[in-house]
Amino acid sequence: MLKQLCNQQDMDVPRMVEEFAKTADLVIGKGPNNPTCSERTAKRWRAGGVDPARLPPDTRRVLECMFGRRAAELFGPPERDDPAAPAFDLEHVIDMTARDAQNDASATAAASVSDTSLDQLADDVHALAREYASIAPIQAFHRGRELQQQLHDQRDRTQIPAQQQRLLELLGQTTALLATSAFNLGAFNSARRLARSADLYGEAARLEPLRAYCDGILAYIAYFTGMPGEAVAKARRAQTYGGLGDVARRRLLAIEARAHGYLGDVEPALRALRLSEEVESGARDSLHDDVGGEFGFTSERLAMSSSSTALLIHDAPQAEQAARRALALIEQRPAEARSAHVLGSAAADLAMARLLVNDVDAACEALEPVWDIPADQRVTGVLVRAGQIQHYLTRPTFRGAPVSRELRDRVEDFTRTATTHQLTGPTLLQLEA
Incomplete structure (x- = not known):
């Protein structure tokens, strides 16, 4: 009635x-x-x-x-x-x-929203991904949170399936960037939760490249928290997703090489490292290539990752060669487009490679670019590498030498004055890509 x-x-x-x-x-x-x-x-x-x-x-x-x-x-x-x-x-x-x-x-x-509004939100998310390397991680986190709230608001206002799909994809990308920010700030538990949330968005949106990216983040976190076997498993699982381009596969192979290096498995590490440098099928995907930025994997970042893997298997000459290549590549970019993370990490890897052959003076020279990194851009990778150098300089070989003591004190001050709160220990040799 x-x-x-x-x-x-x-x-x-x-x-x-x-x-x-x-x-x-x-x-x-x-x-x-x-x-x-x-x-x-x-x-x-x-x-x-x-x-x-x-x-x-x-x-x-x-x-x-x-x-x-x-x-x-x-x-x-x-x-x-x-x-x-x-x-x-x-x-x-x-x-x-x-x-x-x-x-x-x-x-x-x-119950729909303007397509123009969605276009602007997509531009904002992609701009954050592309500017990520040149801004402080805490700034990236705040921008990501604002975008996340705007995207949630739009989801509540529309019932149009195509708009819901697009918002799911953007929410997944934004949450993945938040996970990366949390990781770079040393908040590993929160980074893990955010990465899994982003993966759920990717699953709901049927966006497999995003799921692969999230597994890569989880692999980073696994070996930073002492679970190298899980790191290998995550990196390998990520490579089974469909629709991945060359950039995605290069990134995941580099992560796998790092995890094998952590385990001391030299041959698998070298094989994954070689494959990461040989990926050339011409395939592309919508996340790692079309959006790019933090979702990408530049040639200098690959070289920096290779230097870290070489350090993990204690191959100082290969580590120095790869680190020098990374620094040469990043110098070709405009100053405003250079990643402090990649620059600082490659320089620290180069210094560590020289310390492995007891050349302290050359290590001091290699670290010169590191001192200029602003306090709020000293991310996990850079600080862990600095902590590794500081710890290595406590070995008997270097004790008592004024240059070694001065370098150790300077590294300690560099770490202490960072504005990011790090949760990692100083002796970790596993370094992120």
């Missing part, structure tokens, strides 16, 4: 919600504690199958006042205007079906 009365009064779903709120103010008068009726609830009530006895008393009072009928009648069968008329009125059924379709279509059309 409720649906019949609504049709007789030309009361569509939005108007029913509005009338319910007005009547509740008059009849109940409890202000914010009044019963409410959403569009979804109104549609459910009009569809029937509701037990009025299960409705709250205040809700029944509002409905009874709106329609002048008892709640039990409202949710019972409709009245027939003419008792002699047939029970099945085809014209009436068609008319009600048309009205319901119009109401639902109107509600769906109203």
